Amino acid sequence: MPSIKCSVTECSYNKEVECFAPMIQVARDGNLSNAQNSDNTKCETFKPKG
Structure with missing residues (x-):
């Protein structure tokens, strides 16, 4: 996957x-x-740090 800045x-x-998610999902807000x-x-892939 190409480098994705976040x-x-x-x-x-x-x-x-830089985003290290295995895949990126983007949707309309x-x-x-x-x-x-x-x-x-909006980024649907967002996962809060825990």
């Missing part, structure tokens, strides 16, 4: 501002039927 340091897959920019999306 600034969400609260995620357990984040190591030194909320009830949107159409994303216009990155603010309209």
Whole structure:
């Protein structure tokens, strides 16, 4: 998988501002039927550090 930068340091897959999840899932944010920019999306792969 290519290098994926991530600034969400609260995620357990984040190591030194890089994502190490085995796969990435991104979805539209909320009830949107159409994303216009990155603010309209969210990372479904997020897993809080525990």
